[in-house]
Amino acid sequence: MDLFTCDVVIVGAGGAGLRAAIAAAEGNPQLRIALVSKVYPMRSHTVAAEGGAAAVTQAHDSLDAHFHDTVAGGDWLCDQDVVDDFVAHARDELVQMEHWGCPWSRRADGHVNVRAFGGMKIERTWFAADKTGFHMLHTLFQTSIKYPSIQRFDEHFCVDLLVDDGRAQGVLALDIASGKFRCIQAKAVIIATGGAGRVFRENTNGGIVTGDGMALAFRHGVPLRDMEFVQYHPTCMPGTGLLFTEACRGEGGFLLNKDGTRYLQDYGLGPATPEPRNKAMELGPRDRLSQAYWHEKQKGRTVTTRHGEVVHLDLRHLGEKKLRERLPQIYELALEYLGVDPAKEPIPVLPAVHYTMGGILADGHTASPLTGLYSVGECSSVGIHGANRLGSNSLTELLVFGKKAGEAAAALAARSAHADSSRLLQQAQAARAAAQALVLRHDGQERIATLRREMAQSMEEGCGIYRTEAALQACCNQLAELKQRYQRVQLDDHSSAWNTEWLLALELGYQLDVAEAMAHSALQRRESRGSHQRLDGFEQRDDVNFLHHSLAHYCGADAPRISHGPVTITRSPPGTRAYGAAGEQADAAAHHATEAPHA
Amino acid sequence: MPELLNAPPAVDFDVLRYRPEQDTEPVWQRFAVPFDEDMSVLQALQHIKDQDDGSLSFRWSCRMAICGSCGMMINGNPALSCKTFVRDLLPGPVRVEALNHFPIERDLVVSVDGFVQKLESIKPYLIPKEPRTLAQGEYLQTPAQMERYASFSACINCMLCYAACPQFGLNPDFTGPGVLALAHRYNADSRDGGQAKRMAVLNAEEGVWSCTAVGYCSEVCPKQVDPANAVNQNKMNSAKDYFLRFLSPASASGPGKGPP
Numbered sequence: 001m002d003l004f005t006c007d008v009v010i011v012g013a014g015g016a017g018l019r020a021a022i023a024a025a026e027g028n029p030q031l032r033i034a035l036v037s038k039v040y041p042m043r044s045h046t047v048a049a050e051g052g053a054a055a056v057t058q059a060h061d062s063l064d065a066h067f068h069d070t071v072a073g074g075d076w077l078c079d080q081d082v083v084d085d086f087v088a089h090a091r092d093e094l095v096q097m098e099h100w101g102c103p104w105s106r107r108a109d110g111h112v113n114v115r116a117f118g119g120m121k122i123e124r125t126w127f128a129a130d131k132t133g134f135h136m137l138h139t140l141f142q143t144s145i146k147y148p149s150i151q152r153f154d155e156h157f158c159v160d161l162l163v164d165d166g167r168a169q170g171v172l173a174l175d176i177a178s179g180k181f182r183c184i185q186a187k188a189v190i191i192a193t194g195g196a197g198r199v200f201r202e203n204t205n206g207g208i209v210t211g212d213g214m215a216l217a218f219r220h221g222v223p224l225r226d227m228e229f230v231q232y233h234p235t236c237m238p239g240t241g242l243l244f245t246e247a248c249r250g251e252g253g254f255l256l257n258k259d260g261t262r263y264l265q266d267y268g269l270g271p272a273t274p275e276p277r278n279k280a281m282e283l284g285p286r287d288r289l290s291q292a293y294w295h296e297k298q299k300g301r302t303v304t305t306r307h308g309e310v311v312h313l314d315l316r317h318l319g320e321k322k323l324r325e326r327l328p329q330i331y332e333l334a335l336e337y338l339g340v341d342p343a344k345e346p347i348p349v350l351p352a353v354h355y356t357m358g359g360i361l362a363d364g365h366t367a368s369p370l371t372g373l374y375s376v377g378e379c380s381s382v383g384i385h386g387a388n389r390l391g392s393n394s395l396t397e398l399l400v401f402g403k404k405a406g407e408a409a410a411a412l413a414a415r416s417a418h419a420d421s422s423r424l425l426q427q428a429q430a431a432r433a434a435a436q437a438l439v440l441r442h443d444g445q446e447r448i449a450t451l452r453r454e455m456a457q458s459m460e461e462g463c464g465i466y467r468t469e470a471a472l473q474a475c476c477n478q479l480a481e482l483k484q485r486y487q488r489v490q491l492d493d494h495s496s497a498w499n500t501e502w503l504l505a506l507e508l509g510y511q512l513d514v515a516e517a518m519a520h521s522a523l524q525r526r527e528s529r530g531s532h533q534r535l536d537g538f539e540q541r542d543d544v545n546f547l548h549h550s551l552a553h554y555c556g557a558d559a560p561r562i563s564h565g566p567v568t569i570t571r572s573p574p575g576t577r578a579y580g581a582a583g584e585q586a587d588a589a590a591h592h593a594t595e596a597p598h599a
Numbered sequence: 600m601p602e603l604l605n606a607p608p609a610v611d612f613d614v615l616r617y618r619p620e621q622d623t624e625p626v627w628q629r630f631a632v633p634f635d636e637d638m639s640v641l642q643a644l645q646h647i648k649d650q651d652d653g654s655l656s657f658r659w660s661c662r663m664a665i666c667g668s669c670g671m672m673i674n675g676n677p678a679l680s681c682k683t684f685v686r687d688l689l690p691g692p693v694r695v696e697a698l699n700h701f702p703i704e705r706d707l708v709v710s711v712d713g714f715v716q717k718l719e720s721i722k723p724y725l726i727p728k729e730p731r732t733l734a735q736g737e738y739l740q741t742p743a744q745m746e747r748y749a750s751f752s753a754c755i756n757c758m759l760c761y762a763a764c765p766q767f768g769l770n771p772d773f774t775g776p777g778v779l780a781l782a783h784r785y786n787a788d789s790r791d792g793g794q795a796k797r798m799a800v801l802n803a804e805e806g807v808w809s810c811t812a813v814g815y816c817s818e819v820c821p822k823q824v825d826p827a828n829a830v831n832q833n834k835m836n837s838a839k840d841y842f843l844r845f846l847s848p849a850s851a852s853g854p855g856k857g858p859p
Contacts (some may be wrong), residue, residue: 021626039658039660039668040668040711040715040756042666042667042755042756043658043660043661043667043668044666045660045661045664045666047661047665047667047755048661048663048665048666054616092733095733095736095737096733098737099725099727099731099733099737099738099784100724100725101724101725101788101790101791103745103748103749103752104737105738105745106741106742106745108741108742109739109741110739110740110741111737131665131753134665134755135752137751142718142724142781143724143725145718145719145722145723145724146724154715173813177704181809195665205659206660206661206662206666207659207661207662208660238636240637240662242662243663307637329665332664337663338681338683353720376825378731447649447653448649448653449648449649449650458764460670491653492652492653492654493653493654494618494619495618495620495654497618497619497620497704497705498656498704498705498706498708499647499654499656500656500657501654503655568775572636584831
């Protein structure tokens with residue numbers, strides 16, 4: 001087997017992996033950095049992010065305000081020390097992107113423009129029209145080309161982590177084009193493989209978003225944290241789940257039920273003012289908006305279509321000119337995919353799975369409990385999103401923490417020596433044999449697509465917007481059965497070169513493990529918080545029993561074990577999470593309380 | 600979407616297969632796919648892979664025409680399969696092949712390496728005209744200045760323009776429309792001072808002067824990048840660069856063919 005020796009290996013070349021690679025290369029040009037990705041970097045799912053990236057920018061804004069929006073938005077399950085660090089570094093990272101050429105949308109005076117976003121008190125979201133992720137990804141990829149110490153392994157699929165002597169020491173990668181395996185030995189490993197939204201049926205995610213890195217870390221004993229918190233984005237395309245960015249509402253779009261009513265005013269988000277008002281109505285947080293849709297559906301106030309029950313995203317009043325300037329991709333998607341001209345008709349939308357708040361357990365510097373292993377981006381849980389992520393915090397996250405991960409991994413690599421590679425090669429050979437067994441067998445009966453469909457259906461039924469113990473238990477049971485059936489999976493394709501069915505099979509194995517972590521974590525959380533809402537007697541937040549992180553531990557063929565971890569609360573004790581007029585009153589009261597001692 | 604009258608129950612797909620471990624040359628294979636009025640060509644291929652033949656290989660990811668993975672020839676035209684709808688190709692059969700002008704690795708998968716090497720060769724990153732620290736904040740750039748390069752920054756690297764370009768078909772070393780558009784994206788950026796460094800590639804035999812201005816690249820572009828326009832502006836820069844070298848050697852930027 002090929003052995004490639006380097007200092008830092010990064011798995012995943014989306015925004016987080018690229019930012020980490022650049023930080024490692026800039027920090028120490030002597031280091032050799034391997035960047036492994038199952039797709040060419042510019043195909044990574046960062047490309048599909050639309051709305052923008054948050055950082056305090058305006059004079060009347062403050063780090064404190066960004067902190068409080070994020071912590072309350074996460075229903076107080078955020079690690080507040082990490083949130084403080086995050087908001088403090090956000091702006092520098094976005095300016096750095098600008099210096100690298102990112103075409104942020106501008107004001108007439110040439111300064112970067114900002115837009116409103118859900119749950120954010122003040123406009124602080126930097127954007128590049130409605131293709132922010134696309135522009136960030138291409139800027140980072142193209143910038144990474146400057147650094148000769150970054151060696152890319154494009155279209156290499158990560159089959160396993162190599163762990164020896166209690167340290168992460170490399171990865172086993174499959175060169176997709178040839179079917180050959182490469183053992184990549186390193187002194188530090190960064191996982192930056194993105195989320196796992198494809199375990200659900202209706203989702204906004206690209207086909208590659210299959211939780212690979214989460215599952216790999218999990219299988220090697222690193223806990224997955226807060227996996228029950230899965231974000232449903234409220235405005236997605238019926239049938240495909242494709243995303244209509246929150247920026248549609250940031251620019252002033254309305255959500256209407258079948259009677260043409262802005263129904264969000266019935267769910268504690270009003271009053272319904274004609275002009276967008278931050279942290280109110282359509283600019284409420286995603287969990288609340290998706291939950292409101294669910295209630296409208298129960299009340300029969302949604303519109304029935306062949307792709308399910310929908311509400312309407314009404315952008316007509318913004319006019320074609322503004323839509324073409326600010327939301328060109330949304331315009332194109334509605335027109336070409338749905339035949340709807342958003343300047344003339346409302347767009348039918350429904351919630352779809354968008355983002356995994358949880359991920360690989362990491363500290364505020366991206367380090368996992370396994371020495372030498374770091375994680376960053378959606379696959380990681382550094383602790384800033386809590387029970388519900390605010391839109392535009394995740395693009396900033398992959399920059400702020402991508403840089404930290406690259407620097408931390410480079411520092412570790414610089415003070416470490418390579419271990420004996422023969423033991424790693426042995427491990428790699430065993431992992432290769434396990435992966436090859438999937439292709440070589442002829443006695444299986446189960447079809448990948450069938451298992452995948454059943455998994456996704458089961459997750460939607462059990463781990464949807466509202467959850468019950470019965471439905472969660474049924475989901476857990478079904479996942480256990482699917483894991484059994486996965487042992488008997490049968491491929492049509494027995495070849496080596498570009499065997500994408502093989503990749504789908506490996507991905508399905510990852511997905512089943514991640515799905516189990518989600519469902520079992522959700523089953524154990526007997527309260528309602530953020531995106532995790534229970535209907536079976538646990539409708540309230542329970543800070544006495546559940547103000548803690550969930551940790552899912554891998555147990556092989558058995559179900560994961562769930563334990564608890566502490567939440568770091570520094571200066572914002574859990575309070576009432578309110579939006580709209582109620583939120584403004586609560587803010588005023590809190591402000592008054594803070595001011596009082598000085599009066 | 601209006602209901603289609605007389606919609607067929609199924610549509611035939613003729614897919615060009617090439618499995619290097621089994622086929623000596625590409626072969627056509629027909630699949631019948633149940634018709635659905637919302638179905639994209641990508642979804643039809645996914646149906647085939649899921650239900651009929653798991654060995655059919657093709658690239659895809661985002662499903663929304665932004666990741667650039669799923670370009671292929673559909674009824675003889677380069678297109679993204681995720682935004683090409685079967686309803687527009689009735690009654691079929693729909694003919695699906697790998698992108699023209701690229702080596703086929705397998706089935707609908709072509710080699711991307713050559714394209715990426717070209718992309719890397721033109722220094723596709725900002726080479727600042729004036730350095731700036733983070734503490735100084737962002738460079739100022741007015742919307743009008745952005746407009747000069749905005750369309751060229753929208754390229755998703757889907758390579759449809761290469762499959763459309765007759766010159767690239769004749770000469771695989773031609774830098775080609777997408778990469779030339781990217782070079783222009785940086786050259787035209789008011790923050791950038793790297794044009795001289797990029798001109799060596801653009802002036803070369805395989806640079807802008809290989810283009811014969813057919814313009815089919817811009818027609819097939821799914822993102823309105825208009826690479827033909829970028830190449831044309833590059834030709835003006837290249838010609839200017841060529842003539843300047845007679846006036847002031849210091850400002851010329853390396854060897855090259857210059858205008859014919």
